[in-house]
Amino acid sequence: MKTIAVIGPEQRRAQTLATQLMRCRVKVGAGPQDNPDGVIAVVGEWSPRDQEVVDAVSQAMGALVLYRPSSKQEGSNPWPQQPGVYHCTSVAEVQSAVDSLFLNRSRWYADARRADLEREDRVRIAVRLEMRRVATSLAEHMEDVNRAHERFVAHLQVALLRHGLAWPTIETTREVGEMEVTRNKMGEAVAVAAGLLGGVALGFGLGRVTGQPLLGLLCGVLVAAVGAGVRVAMVRTQRREADLAKYRANVRESWMALVADVMSRAHIPRVHESLAASALGRVTPHGPTLGTTTPSGASLGITTPHGATFGTTTPHGASFDSTTPGGGR
Structure with a gap:
């Protein structure tokens, strides 16, 4: 289930929205330690300091849902349209954005891990079957064992490249010597x-x-x-x-042992490892990293009822300019 953080200068309005959302786990005032899948900002009229907060969160998360009820649209300071910020004026629009925009990363990682394991099995099986056919063909028509071994290694390299794998550092010298003719x-x-x-x-x-x-x-x-x-x-x-x-x-047999050794050393890229590494740093293509310091070193002061802050940083250290029931900004 998706984890959605709802933030905003007015705790009551954020809590009201949180109770109306479905098919997700909503945490009001959640921070980076909660590892949310998406963030919804409940705002009022536009202000420069609130704009900095929205910019920082949208850059850190990659996208942000900005919820301002239609009843609050009469103000003289409307919010501007900008990339990465999705404006919603009703709970239904927010729910639609949550369903379509944000990913369930836990399920995403699990699917990626399962797909990686399936791909590894397919690649290993495909390479071994192909090289078994090549080994049988070369052995049946073998005249010079050294030349046949070189051709087998070349076929193995091509098979790995065909599946997008780099050739590992491994010794490919022939282990079987020349044939010994015995007498009965x-x-x-x-x-x-x-x-x-x-x-x-x-x-x-x-x-x-x-x-x-x-x-x-x-x-x-x-x-x-x-x-x-x-x-x-x-x-x-x-x-x-x-x-x-x-x-x-x-x-x-020696050729297939070489194939097994090569496949055990070959690095098959895994998608879930890249996803997990990105999640740890939360680096997005849009800007700063979640929970790190920006050029000015200031942090967002979005305060929850317990005084916790959404630990993202902005270029100027601005925060939603209001006090919550828990005290502090």
Whole structure:
């Protein structure tokens, strides 16, 4: 719910207006410590000192609702129109201004925080999915691992820039070395033995059939040598394919680890942090900061029934020139 501060030289009129406003939390005479979402000034005729108060509050808050009932418009000193000050002559107009002009900052911050978390999740998921596809494609067609690694890092940088993220300070050297070719000695021995035995058996059978044992033996030896060579080549090819698949998996794993490291270091801008920082200083594009000192160092003397002041400052230190039931100006 919005928090609205109602200020003015006449406490009774400010309190009367406060009781008629709806859909907001109204605090009469609230100051910066109450962190109001908007300020309504209940005024009478225009005066230079009151104008300074209105200027200071509107500059500090960014906008101000100036309420002067239509019954009070007969005075000889009307309030001038100026940027950031919205003139209202009825409670209905004030209520409309409160509903449309002022934001519920608590809800605004919560929505911004939720949107930031959702955006972080979307960005991280999108980058990881994209880089997983890139890693798979590069690994399948990889000829030079160093060049493939450079291309992967370049793709990762582009993916971050596409989402508006700066590249973090991180080491991108390749963690996986060159592929090591291993030999399946047991498999090769079995293949050689199977080839030799098969060739010898074939030659012995051929010699028995043809009645020429020597010719059968020669053919058997030749077939055995060829068979053993073919079987060894097949075993080595299978071993190399297995090693290559394992190496590609290791490269993809190292690349995805790099993606996770980069995403953990990448700074994803958060809107709610900027909003919170602005709220702490209450710096507006229109002028001075709420609760700080202006060139003259004087403060607004808007006094509430308990003597508290709306701690904004004006260039000349002017205040609403009247006394409230709590005493003091």
